[in-house]
Amino acid sequence: MGIHIGAQPNPIRKHQQLKDPQPLQSKSVATKIAKKNNRTIEEQIVHADNLTLMQSMPDETIDLIYVDPPFMTNTTRATTNGPNYNDKWAGGIEQYREFIKVRLIEMHRLLRNTGTIYVHVDPRVAHHVRLLLDEVFGVESFLNEIIWSYRTGGVSAKWFSRKHDTILAYAKCMGKHTFNTQRSGTYRTDGLKHDESGRPFKQTKKGRLYFHQDGPVVTDVWDIPFLSTVSLERTGYPTQKPEALLERIIRASSRSGDMIADFFCGSGTTLAVAKRMNRKWLGCDASPDAVEIAQARLDRIKIAVETA
Numbered sequence: 649m650g651i652h653i654g655a656q657p658n659p660i661r662k663h664q665q666l667k668d669p670q671p672l673q674s675k676s677v678a679t680k681i682a683k684k685n686n687r688t689i690e691e692q693i694v695h696a697d698n699l700t701l702m703q704s705m706p707d708e709t710i711d712l713i714y715v716d717p718p719f720m721t722n723t724t725r726a727t728t729n730g731p732n733y734n735d736k737w738a739g740g741i742e743q744y745r746e747f748i749k750v751r752l753i754e755m756h757r758l759l760r761n762t763g764t765i766y767v768h769v770d771p772r773v774a775h776h777v778r779l780l781l782d783e784v785f786g787v788e789s790f791l792n793e794i795i796w797s798y799r800t801g802g803v804s805a806k807w808f809s810r811k812h813d814t815i816l817a818y819a820k821c822m823g824k825h826t827f828n829t830q831r832s833g834t835y836r837t838d839g840l841k842h843d844e845s846g847r848p849f850k851q852t853k854k855g856r857l858y859f860h861q862d863g864p865v866v867t868d869v870w871d872i873p874f875l876s877t878v879s880l881e882r883t884g885y886p887t888q889k890p891e892a893l894l895e896r897i898i899r900a901s902s903r904s905g906d907m908i909a910d911f912f913c914g915s916g917t918t919l920a921v922a923k924r925m926n927r928k929w930l931g932c933d934a935s936p937d938a939v940e941i942a943q944a945r946l947d948r949i950k951i952a953v954e955t956a
């Protein structure tokens with residue numbers, strides 16, 4: 649089990665509690681951990697309301713934040729063998745906006761000047777969260793509105809089936825932020841000539857134009873499959889995201905050894921990928937089930953195998 653800070657209620661009670669957070673005892677616990685670990689809490693999964701944890705952390709200690717907060721679906725999602733995930737908001741959109749905004753302010757403070765934040769939402773709340781990010785990070789710090797397109801079961805007869813999430817990326821300081829261009833996929837080469845060794849090229853006035861060997865540059869529309877029901881990656885956590893999504897984000901916006909945080913870590917997808925990619929990591933979740941699942945997942949990854 650990860651570190652526990654304060655008593656954690658279920659998500660409904662947790663949201664209601666936000667008006668009256670009780671950070672004092674938690675703060676001292678988190679500060680102790682932070683001091684012990686060289687000013688930041690590294691390689692821990694903290695069981696807490698993330699606001700309490702973040703408020704206890706020093707400025708500018710994180711290189712990359714990815715968060716996948718509740719989407720205000722007003723549902724409880726369950727899996728056959730996993731825990732329930734409750735996303736009901738008695739106070740409606742105003743309560744949701746306030747919940748997100750206070751946390752974005754802390755995340756902005758925690759990021760280093762070279763840092764980037766990715767906020768994963770869905771079309772129900774993307775426009776609200778984007779305006780909040782504009783407010784907290786500044787319109788000039790906007791990097792991308794990434795469309796994660798996937799195909800899952802279930803279609804609608806009343807509108808086009810909603811098969812994408814939105815991931816909003818903002819820099820802490822535009823221009824200073826880390827960004828490594830990503831390439832993936834194949835070029836359209838139909839109708840092109842091929843050279844003596846079979847490589848396709850475009851004939852231009854200046855000569856032959858060859859394609860990059862790693863494929864085209866990745867754009868802001870990402871076609872990454874959702875986890876299948878039988879995927880080996882599945883942990884049983886209802887809102888688990890695919891590792892391939894996090895791999896792309898971590899490769900693009902961090903370097904080996906950087907500190908990566910996910911303050912709504914759920915089953916620990918971000919942390920697992922960060923660990924494998926030789927990054928430092930910090931996770932937090934208010935659900936004891938999530939922390940337990942994430943901790944077990946991280947424990948299974950014994951060695952960091954990749955140096956970026």
Ligand SMILES: C[S@@+](CC[C@H](N)C(=O)[O-])C[C@H]1O[C@@H](n2cnc3c(N)ncnc32)[C@H](O)[C@@H]1O
Pocket residue numbers: 659662696697698699716717718885887888889890911912913914915916917918932933934935938
């Ligand atoms: C959409 S899920 C994250 C799923 C995760 N990306 C994954 O791949 O498993 C959102 C998580 O946020 C957690 N959460 C909600 N409110 C929180 C809060 N105030 N502090 C910490 N965690 C919170 C929930 O318990 C849930 O696990």
